[in-house]
Amino acid sequence: MDLSLAKLTLFSPAKVNLFLSVLRKRKDGYHELASLFQTISLGDILTLSLSFKDHLTCSDSFLPANSSNLVWRAAERFRCKTRLDFSFEIHLQKNIPIQAGLGGGSSNAAATLLGLNHLLGGPASFQDLISWAAELGSDVPFFLTPGTAYVTGRGEVVKPLPVLPFSKENMWIVKPQQGLSTPEVYNALDLKTLSSHNPIEVLQKFLKGQPEFYNDLEDAAFSLYPELSFVKDTLLQAGYHPVLLSGSGSAFFCIGSQNPALILPTCFVYPIQFIRRV
Numbered sequence: 001m002d003l004s005l006a007k008l009t010l011f012s013p014a015k016v017n018l019f020l021s022v023l024r025k026r027k028d029g030y031h032e033l034a035s036l037f038q039t040i041s042l043g044d045i046l047t048l049s050l051s052f053k054d055h056l057t058c059s060d061s062f063l064p065a066n067s068s069n070l071v072w073r074a075a076e077r078f079r080c081k082t083r084l085d086f087s088f089e090i091h092l093q094k095n096i097p098i099q100a101g102l103g104g105g106s107s108n109a110a111a112t113l114l115g116l117n118h119l120l121g122g123p124a125s126f127q128d129l130i131s132w133a134a135e136l137g138s139d140v141p142f143f144l145t146p147g148t149a150y151v152t153g154r155g156e157v158v159k160p161l162p163v164l165p166f167s168k169e170n171m172w173i174v175k176p177q178q179g180l181s182t183p184e185v186y187n188a189l190d191l192k193t194l195s196s197h198n199p200i201e202v203l204q205k206f207l208k209g210q211p212e213f214y215n216d217l218e219d220a221a222f223s224l225y226p227e228l229s230f231v232k233d234t235l236l237q238a239g240y241h242p243v244l245l246s247g248s249g250s251a252f253f254c255i256g257s258q259n260p261a262l263i264l265p266t267c268f269v270y271p272i273q274f275i276r277r278v
């Protein structure tokens with residue numbers, strides 16, 4: 001097959017954090033985390049081919065389709081690290097809301113690395129891809145795993161896990177209109193009010209089918225965007241359990257039989273399932 005003619009279509013999933021502990025602030029300014037990450041069926045579609053000139057298009061006109069986009073940066077990093085001479089043509093069909101804590105940009109960057117490695121005949125090892133991914137963003141390495149992982153460090157240390165053994169029906173993402181900036185949420189974090197959960201114990205419980213959901217970034221996100229407390233309380237009062245901010249927000253992950261759009265008509269609502277790369 002002439003690789004220069006091949007076109008790849010890749011699904012680039014969002015993620016949720018089923019628990020998220022912030023352990024401490026590090027000397028490099030990042031925060032040490034311990035979190036359970038899971039990919040979900042809400043995702044973007046990336047179409048990728050080799051070309052004569054770098055070209056990126058995006059269905060969402062609010063996102064820059066230039067060298068500041070994580071997709072472009074991932075492709076450039078791949079070219080620089082492999083020293084291969086190629087150009088790319090990429091189209092990004094955006095479905096994952098931005099500024100939501102769902103890892104959309106990181107997932108797109110990981111899909112770009114995986115896709116280029118495939119199109120170019122596999123010049124990079126999995127370990128190469130993990131280390132280049134970590135340079136692009138804290139969450140990017142997770143999206144190279146099959147889809148369930150215990151994540152530590154600043155987010156770049158990933159331990160892949162098997163399918164989680166608890167019932168996963170009637171799951172939803174509820175995204176209020178306003179988004180949140182990840183650095184702003186970390187800046188607003190009061191390190192004195194972090195939870196006292198032991199993440200290793202919580203992980204063991206999840207693996208035994210006894211999930212315990214929490215997110216240490218919730219209070220910081222709620223202080224920046226007080227309407228998030230209203231959204232969470234409304235869902236809890238309507239019987240949803242858990243109702244949990246994903247990452248730094250502003251999207252919530254919740255479980256309940258009724259469509260949340262019926263009680264929160266101004267939010268974007270997505271029915272979801274947990275998915276894994278095959």
Ligand code: C5P
Nearest residue numbers: 029030031137138139154155182183186
């Ligand atoms: O690594 P990434 O570029 O995704 O991180 C964005 C910002 O989020 C960082 O600049 C930092 O302010 C914050 N962050 C953090 N601790 C982490 C991950 C991200 O403080 N573990």
